[in-house]
Amino acid sequence: MRAVPTWVDQVHDRDKVEQCIYDLAFKPDGTQLIVAAGNKVLVYDTSDGTMLQPLKGHKDMVYCVAYAKDGKRFASGSADKSVIIWTSKLEGILKYTHNDSIQCVSYNPVTHQLASCSSSDFGLWSPEQKSVSKHKVSSKITCCSWTNDGQYLALGMFNGVVSIRNKNGEEKVKIERPGGSLSPVWSICWNPSKDEHNDILAVADWGQKLSFYQLSGKQIGKDRSLGCDPCCVSYFSRGEYIVLSGSDRQVSLFTKDGVRLGTIGEQSSWVWTCKVKPDSNYVVVGCQDGTLAFYQLIFSTVHGLYKDRYAFRDCMTDVIVQHLITEQKVRIKCRELVKKIAIYKNRLAIQMPEKILIYELYSEDAADMHYRVKEKIIKKFECNLLVVCSQHVILCQEKRLQCLSFKGVKEREWMMESLIRYIKVIGGPPGREGLLVGLKNGQILKIFVDNLFAITLLKQATSVRCLDMSASRNKLAVVDENNTCLVYDITTKELLFQEPNANSVAWNTQCEDMLCFSGGGYLNIKASNFPVHQQKLQGFVVGYNGSKIFCLHVYSMSSVDVPQSTPMYQYLERKMFCEAYQIACLGVTDLDWRELAMEALEGLDFETAKKAFIRIRDLRYLELINSIEERKKRGDSNDDLFLADVYAYQGKFHEAAKLYKKGGQESRALNMYTDLRMFDYAKDFLGSGDPKETKTLITKQADWARNIREPKAAAEMYLSAGEHMKAIELSGDHGWVEITFHKAGRQDEAVRVLEQLTHNAVVESRFNDASYYYWMLSMQCLDIAQDNEEKQDTMLHKFHYFQHLAELYHAYHSIQRYTDEPFSSHLPETLFNISRFLLHSLTKESPLGISKVYPSL
Numbered sequence: 070m071r072a073v074p075t076w077v078d079q080v081h082d083r084d085k086v087e088q089c090i091y092d093l094a095f096k097p098d099g100t101q102l103i104v105a106a107g108n109k110v111l112v113y114d115t116s117d118g119t120m121l122q123p124l125k126g127h128k129d130m131v132y133c134v135a136y137a138k139d140g141k142r143f144a145s146g147s148a149d150k151s152v153i154i155w156t157s158k159l160e161g162i163l164k165y166t167h168n169d170s171i172q173c174v175s176y177n178p179v180t181h182q183l184a185s186c187s188s189s190d191f192g193l194w195s196p197e198q199k200s201v202s203k204h205k206v207s208s209k210i211t212c213c214s215w216t217n218d219g220q221y222l223a224l225g226m227f228n229g230v231v232s233i234r235n236k237n238g239e240e241k242v243k244i245e246r247p248g249g250s251l252s253p254v255w256s257i258c259w260n261p262s263k264d265e266h267n268d269i270l271a272v273a274d275w276g277q278k279l280s281f282y283q284l285s286g287k288q289i290g291k292d293r294s295l296g297c298d299p300c301c302v303s304y305f306s307r308g309e310y311i312v313l314s315g316s317d318r319q320v321s322l323f324t325k326d327g328v329r330l331g332t333i334g335e336q337s338s339w340v341w342t343c344k345v346k347p348d349s350n351y352v353v354v355g356c357q358d359g360t361l362a363f364y365q366l367i368f369s370t371v372h373g374l375y376k377d378r379y380a381f382r383d384c385m386t387d388v389i390v391q392h393l394i395t396e397q398k399v400r401i402k403c404r405e406l407v408k409k410i411a412i413y414k415n416r417l418a419i420q421m422p423e424k425i426l427i428y429e430l431y432s433e434d435a436a437d438m439h440y441r442v443k444e445k446i447i448k449k450f451e452c453n454l455l456v457v458c459s460q461h462v463i464l465c466q467e468k469r470l471q472c473l474s475f476k477g478v479k480e481r482e483w484m485m486e487s488l489i490r491y492i493k494v495i496g497g498p499p500g501r502e503g504l505l506v507g508l509k510n511g512q513i514l515k516i517f518v519d520n521l522f523a524i525t526l527l528k529q530a531t532s533v534r535c536l537d538m539s540a541s542r543n544k545l546a547v548v549d550e551n552n553t554c555l556v557y558d559i560t561t562k563e564l565l566f567q568e569p570n571a572n573s574v575a576w577n578t579q580c581e582d583m584l585c586f587s588g589g590g591y592l593n594i595k596a597s598n599f600p601v602h603q604q605k606l607q608g609f610v611v612g613y614n615g616s617k618i619f620c621l622h623v624y625s626m627s628s629v630d631v632p633q634s635t636p637m638y639q640y641l642e643r644k645m646f647c648e649a650y651q652i653a654c655l656g657v658t659d660l661d662w663r664e665l666a667m668e669a670l671e672g673l674d675f676e677t678a679k680k681a682f683i684r685i686r687d688l689r690y691l692e693l694i695n696s697i698e699e700r701k702k703r704g705d706s707n708d709d710l711f712l713a714d715v716y717a718y719q720g721k722f723h724e725a726a727k728l729y730k731k732g733g734q735e736s737r738a739l740n741m742y743t744d745l746r747m748f749d750y751a752k753d754f755l756g757s758g759d760p761k762e763t764k765t766l767i768t769k770q771a772d773w774a775r776n777i778r779e780p781k782a783a784a785e786m787y788l789s790a791g792e793h794m795k796a797i798e799l800s801g802d803h804g805w806v807e808i809t810f811h812k813a814g815r816q817d818e819a820v821r822v823l824e825q826l827t828h829n830a831v832v833e834s835r836f837n838d839a840s841y842y843y844w845m846l847s848m849q850c851l852d853i854a855q856d857n858e859e860k861q862d863t864m865l866h867k868f869h870y871f872q873h874l875a876e877l878y879h880a881y882h883s884i885q886r887y888t889d890e891p892f893s894s895h896l897p898e899t900l901f902n903i904s905r906f907l908l909h910s911l912t913k914e915s916p917l918g919i920s921k922v923y924p925s926l
Contacts, residue, residue: 070322070385071367072333075351076118080106080359090355092173093344094134094143096157102353103143104361105131110145112159115346115353118363126153126161129170135183137176144183146171152185152194165201167192173212179219182236186210186224193238204238212256216268221284223270225254231272233284242286244272252276256301260325262308269325271311273299279313279327293327301342305350309384312352314340320354322366330385330406334364370624373412374611375494376578379619379626380417382407388419392438393612393619393628399438401428409455411462413494413502416443418457423449425462427475444475454492459499461518465489470506472518483516483523490533495542507533513547527562529555537584539576546574546584554586568593568601575613580651583636585613592618592629596636596652604631616656634661641668646677659685666690670715673708693718831878831918834889839918840879847871874916880907881919 080088088107095102101121104111110124110131129148136143142162146152148170154163169188176183182195188209192201208228215222221241224232229249233242246252252274260269268284275298281289297317304311304325311323312333320333320343338357345352350366372381377393388401388410401419409420417428417440424447428440446462454465461480464471467488472481487510497503497517504516511529513536531549538545544565545557554571557564570588577583582597592606606629608622618629633655640649646669653665666681675694682690697711713728827846830839847868854864880903887893887900895903908921915921 070331071369072352072364073367074334075363075365077363078113078118078120078361080104080111080361082107087359089130089341089357090359090361091131091341092133093342093353093355094136095344095346095353096136096143097138097140097347099347099349099351103134103136103145104355105134105145106355106359106361107131108147108149110134110153110155113361115351115363118361122159124155124159124161126164127151132171133173135174135176137181137183138178139181142176142181144174144176144185146174146185150187152183152192154183154194165192165194167203172210175213175215175222177215177219177222177236178217180236182219184213184215184222186213191224191238193236202238204234206232211254214257214259214270216259216284217261217263221268223257223259225257225272225274227253229254229274229276231257231270231282233286242284244282244286246272246274246276246278246280247292248274248276252278255299258302258304258311260308261304261306262325265308271302271304271327273302273313273315275299279323281327290326293323293329300340301344303344305345306348312343312345314343314354318356320352320364324384324386326386326404328386328404328406333366334362336360336362368624370621371407371410372621372626373410373417374619374626375412375414376612377614377617377619378412380410380412381624381626382410388417390417390438390440391626392436393617393626395436397436397438399440401440409452411455411457413457414459416457416459418455418462420450420452420455423447425450425455425477427457427462446473446475446477448477454489456492456494456504458494458502458518461500461502463492463494463504463518465492470504470516481518481521483521485514485523486510486512491536493536495538505536505538507536507547509533511549513545526559527557535573537574537576539581539584540578541581543581544576546576546586548572548574548586552588556584566595566598568595573609573611575610575618577613577615577655579615580655582648583613583633583652583655585610585618585631587620592620592631594631594636596639597648599636599639602635630656632661633657637661637665641665644668644672646672646674650677650680653681653684663687667719670694671712673711690718828917831916834885834918836878836882836885836918840875840877840882843871843875843878847875873910877907877910877916877919880910 080090082088090104090106092105093102099115102113102115104113108127108129108131112121112124113119114121127145127147127149131145131147133146134143141157142154144152144154150168150170151164151166152171152174153161155161167185167187167190172186172188174183174185180195182193185192190203190205191210192203194201208226208230210224211227212225213222220236222234224234226232229246229252231244231254232240234240246254254272254274256273258271260271269289270282272280272282277295277297279293279295279299283289297315299313299315302311302313309325311325312320313323314320316339318338318340319335320340322330322333324330333352334354336354336356340354340356342355343352350368352364352366354362370381372379378390379393380388380390383389385406386403388403388407389398391398403419403421405421407419407421411418415430419426424445426442427444429443430437431439431441450464452464452466456463460475462473464473468485470483470489471479473479485508487508489506490509491507493505495503495505501517501519506514506516509532511531511533513526513533515524515526526545529547529549531551533547534550535548543559545559547555548571549555552569552571554568554574555564556566568586571586572588574584574586585592585594587606587608587610590605590607591603592610594602606620608620610618611621612619616630616633618631620627620629633652634657637649637652637657640652649665653662662681662684666678669678669681675697679691679694693714697714709728709731713725716725716728824846827839827842830842850864850868850871854861854868883895883903884900884907911921
């Protein structure tokens, strides 16, 4: 914790006489500060300490002020026995009096009821009532405070008693401090935290003690000795800290449990009052000599990180160890100010004001979170940085490094040329670990804890802010004071590359060539010498393990899962398949794995492709790779053919065919296209008009047509391929005997076969078949007319005649079905129109089987 003075003012009257400041109150939004100074109420602007307006209305010293939580009113109480209520516009609207001087005032946080306390009584006033209800007390009231829910009012008295009253002024609990009237209760305050299960009251008395009580009157813990007479105790808005001032002329910071953490500011006189600005880390103090000082408290982050374990300070006195992968947390209560934390493997070191505690894990389980005390070094140390190793603690003091055993014995010491800016344990055997040290003059050293001599790795022109070494210890990343990330080859001292806008850097612990750095609101990931990949991220990168990046933002550590797709594709573009596989192992999607597998396969890196396909369980491609490996074992080394097989599996058939042709395996291209039924492309790979190959191709094409139920096309192809038996078999299966005769050149025989089929169909009342056969007869006649000019007129006449019969039998089929079967799919109107068509068509004789008479039963 560090206190930075923001502004200071000295309050005087017109005669330059110092005016004692007895009380302070913030406007709830924190923009204004109300000050009780002399016989005036002063209003300050908290941003710059400007006095906005002095308020006159009291005739004597103003002892107390308080602001309502709704921000509409504030009140002031004075030695002139009066209470004045002011509006937020700084106008007095009401004044009432007590019989004695007013000692303290407090607004109810819920009902905005005002409690005003004097030496002999206290009063309760609310905007809804005109009168003030007053209640007598047996001792002088010095301080008062409402509970968070506004149900109870605690009164601190000069006789050492704390009286807890309800809203009506009735006493419910009475707390008597040891010492009685010798220990006047001078300041009390309820903890405003909403996380506490009970209402907790902090009591500061002039027995120089700080104590805590529940609403029931039960004391929490033991009294805390202060060493001074306390004048004011006040909580932070969230109740995590307490500020306390008094006769020791300083303001101190305590935990909510009363553990002293440090001094906020020292003054020249008693500090009568101290208050915390709402929802902030600003503290204002008022002194006997009129000094009004405004401080900003800066709570530095005290933490340590080793791989996936992160230890940090909480509430200044506790240490929380967090496993960043499992999200497990364990709290170690130190009950003292934690000054430094260091963590390494199974060791945890915690520095407190008078000692250093060394903890170890109970077991070697990677997920174990149970720590126990291993050693205690009971000695006060002043150091800037602290690191812990397996058997040693390393203290950094400006330019000096000291190596202590866990017993506190100094074993070694190193003196540097410049201030030490950064130190990190980079691993090693127990008792012989290596340290990476960065200096302000730009020098970077490696130190082994068992060696007195430091090794200079390199020296740069700018100061070091952050360091990290790659997994194999070959590369060094440095962030300098210009926010530039510089990466060096440790062996050659060569600067490999540099990137701007960096505030912290970390190498990936699982991949040699990957690092990340943060800065400017962005997370930057860089693989090898490829361009940086950016994504938005607030905070500081402190670790990079696999696909997880550990980022510290303000006071919280978080692990961010970062897909490694971008660097993987960067390697793929360079055909660096092994490196791309290593990156993919850190964490990529299934689609990225497939892309890597395909690229490696096309690049003929079968080992990488095989491992990638195993990841996504693609058995089809694994079978292909195994077949290629078997062929390679048999001595086949034609890469064109291997790649052609790959393209064929990927569906890139034309590319595959070109490579088959290039490799002298045109038959494989022919077989591929034939299997794919792409016969037009297959013809391009027929060997120089070889009739045997042509016949085979046409036969396969016919087989395919037959399989997809295109028998006519198949029959035609069989005939063209010279497979007459297959054509006859297919024609017989489908009743196409006439085709057989026709193709054999026996057209008359074909006509007689069709006429016989037609006659049989009519006799068996299969008029639809008869129609079809007549249609075929007509087409047969048309074919004969085309081939034989002598019979052309006769055949054309028969063509029209058979077409006419085909139409008649087709129409009569519906009528015959209607008369012979119980149901019909035609509407009566349709049947009627069919009958009309038949009557008009049958002008002469009726064909065989067609009857104009409806047979009745």
